[in-house]
Amino acid sequence: MEKLDLTLNINHKPxxxxxxxxxTLLEVLRDxxxxxGSKESCGEGVCGSCTVQLDGKPVRSCLTLALxxxxxxxxxxxxxxxxxxxxxxxxxFVNHGAVQCGFCxxxxxxxxxxxxxxxxDPDEDTIRKALSGNICRCTGYAKIVEAVAxxxxxQDQCPDCASGIKSCCKAKE
Amino acid sequence: xxLPQFNYTGPDTLEKALDLLAAHxxxxxILAGGTDLLVRMKKGLLAPKMLISLKALKDLSYIQQDKxxxxxxxxxxxxxxxxxxPVQKEAAALSTACEKIGAAxxxxxxxxxxxxxxxxxxxxxxxxxxxxxxxxxACHKDGGKICYARDESDRCNSTCQSxxxxxxxxxxxxxxxxxxxxxRTVAIADFYTTDGILPFAMEPxxxxxxxxxxxxxxASAYQRLAYRxxxxxxxxxxxxxxxxxxxxxxxxxxARIVVGAMARSPLFLAKESAELKGKSFTDTQAFxxxxxxxxxxxxxxxxxxxxxxxxxRCAMVAEMxxxxxxxxxxSGKN
Ligand SMILES: Cc1cc2nc3c(=O)[nH]c(=O)nc-3n(C[C@H](O)[C@H](O)[C@H](O)COP(=O)(O)OP(=O)(O)OC[C@H]3O[C@@H](n4cnc5c(N)ncnc54)[C@H](O)[C@@H]3O)c2cc1C
Ligand code: SF4
Ligand code: FES
Ligand code: FES
Numbered sequence: 001m002e003k004l005d006l007t008l009n010i011n012h013k014p015x016x017x018x019x020x021x022x023x024t025l026l027e028v029l030r031d032x033x034x035x036x037g038s039k040e041s042c043g044e045g046v047c048g049s050c051t052v053q054l055d056g057k058p059v060r061s062c063l064t065l066a067l068x069x070x071x072x073x074x075x076x077x078x079x080x081x082x083x084x085x086x087x088x089x090x091x092x093f094v095n096h097g098a099v100q101c102g103f104c105x106x107x108x109x110x111x112x113x114x115x116x117x118x119x120x121d122p123d124e125d126t127i128r129k130a131l132s133g134n135i136c137r138c139t140g141y142a143k144i145v146e147a148v149a150x151x152x153x154x155q156d157q158c159p160d161c162a163s164g165i166k167s168c169c170k171a172k173e
Numbered sequence: 174x175x176l177p178q179f180n181y182t183g184p185d186t187l188e189k190a191l192d193l194l195a196a197h198x199x200x201x202x203i204l205a206g207g208t209d210l211l212v213r214m215k216k217g218l219l220a221p222k223m224l225i226s227l228k229a230l231k232d233l234s235y236i237q238q239d240k241x242x243x244x245x246x247x248x249x250x251x252x253x254x255x256x257x258x259p260v261q262k263e264a265a266a267l268s269t270a271c272e273k274i275g276a277a278x279x280x281x282x283x284x285x286x287x288x289x290x291x292x293x294x295x296x297x298x299x300x301x302x303x304x305x306x307x308x309x310x311a312c313h314k315d316g317g318k319i320c321y322a323r324d325e326s327d328r329c330n331s332t333c334q335s336x337x338x339x340x341x342x343x344x345x346x347x348x349x350x351x352x353x354x355x356x357r358t359v360a361i362a363d364f365y366t367t368d369g370i371l372p373f374a375m376e377p378x379x380x381x382x383x384x385x386x387x388x389x390x391x392a393s394a395y396q397r398l399a400y401r402x403x404x405x406x407x408x409x410x411x412x413x414x415x416x417x418x419x420x421x422x423x424x425x426x427x428a429r430i431v432v433g434a435m436a437r438s439p440l441f442l443a444k445e446s447a448e449l450k451g452k453s454f455t456d457t458q459a460f461x462x463x464x465x466x467x468x469x470x471x472x473x474x475x476x477x478x479x480x481x482x483x484x485x486r487c488a489m490v491a492e493m494x495x496x497x498x499x500x501x502x503x504s505g506k507n
Binding site: 002004020021022023024027043044045046048051054057058059060062063064065067068111129130132133134135 | 174175176177178179180181183204207208211212215216224226228252275276277278279282283402403404
């Protein structure tokens, strides 16, 4: 099968790749570019662990051909932190114990990041709905929801967290 | 899971796309959002030689409203339909149906309305990995001679699980199909064969261009049942439309009841719909009777191939229809 050359714009950097038409965006990220943050779990659109952003919207990279992503602004979990400085959302995931095995985390982060761009201070229902396409087998979701809700209320500003109660003020409202 | 190999082409005009379909129709497939097609290809259910991507055909994404209809380009994303004011106002059933599809991150930004209507019928004996299917004899849809969903059946009974199609049938929508040098419009109610293998009355050289929803000043609603509230296909659903009598505002002049996920296509229930004519919008007994009638009619088609037990799905038909009728009647649109 013919190989094709294309340039993908990932985390604001151009990447030249030589691909086959049947390569998914996820395969190109992981196998060609060593951007292994995005995970493959089901491979058929169900779990959300492969979620990346295309032009700011969360999509399944396992069901997106690399060719279809040409020309789009692609953002992966590797693009969230600024060097060693985590994004406020990532920081909140760490502080709220929202990561256990971590396999769902990149997808959760990319979905939640897209939500927070649209609505920086969402309520619990909105968060649960936005994350409803991402499956987590470890945390039971409560801590993930708290972490997202808490992104706009960092620990030092939160009376509960400051007094040592780890559960989030916002998610419980 | 790897995709099988194929050639990819992304025509930038409708003419080019139709030329490609005319030349390669049998061997080619249209790629819209890919959220149905690519899953089936990964499972080895089909292996088209060519994918014709709609990516560059931005002209096929639009929602236009004129005096008597809303026109939606087939490539319009589900997210755009959910966000559309005119659709919410004039075609509430479609708005709700799109919102319920899968989960936002799977379909809403990449999945399209055209792809939603044209997604293949499903069956849990068939929509499985190649490895799973290799463990047993092939069924009709897989090229064999048996059906696991209904004993002794000489044909395929796969189920149409499209949410959008049910709402669109309730809204009496029409589909515009284009092929090289030709265009035709069909009512969505006439668009289905009774064949589970090739469920759509459509040529391989045709492309779905537009969906037309007549504006009737009627109320519509959509109700569905699934195991989970997200990432899940419906196991029963119902779309309804209620239009007031021109003379008497509190009386139903026309009703359309459509039941989905129970047969090879959405089912328009003509008898139960006609019986609501002349009834009051507050006649809940008539709604219950319509629900029971819908249950009896739809139950004759259903087979056990989409999850929950057949008994449960059949029983829930009545519930979905009654809920949808109550919702439409109470929506204040009459
Ligand atoms: C986990 C999961 C859950 C899902 N849940 C639901 C659900 O709850 N309800 C539901 O209805 N669907 C569901 N789906 C199916 C699917 O995602 C949606 O139906 C979606 O709207 C399909 O649109 P698409 O643009 O991605 O279609 P594609 O996959 O691109 O296309 C589907 C089919 O239509 C053909 N096609 C598409 N556009 C055209 C056109 N303009 N002309 C001619 N042929 C065309 C393609 O060739 C293909 O055969 C689910 C899918 C997954 C993976
Ligand atoms: S309904 Fe029967 S023939 Fe059709 S896909 Fe299912 S098992 Fe196969
Ligand atoms: S790996 Fe893409 S949705 Fe599961
Ligand atoms: S942390 Fe293990 S799957 Fe979510």
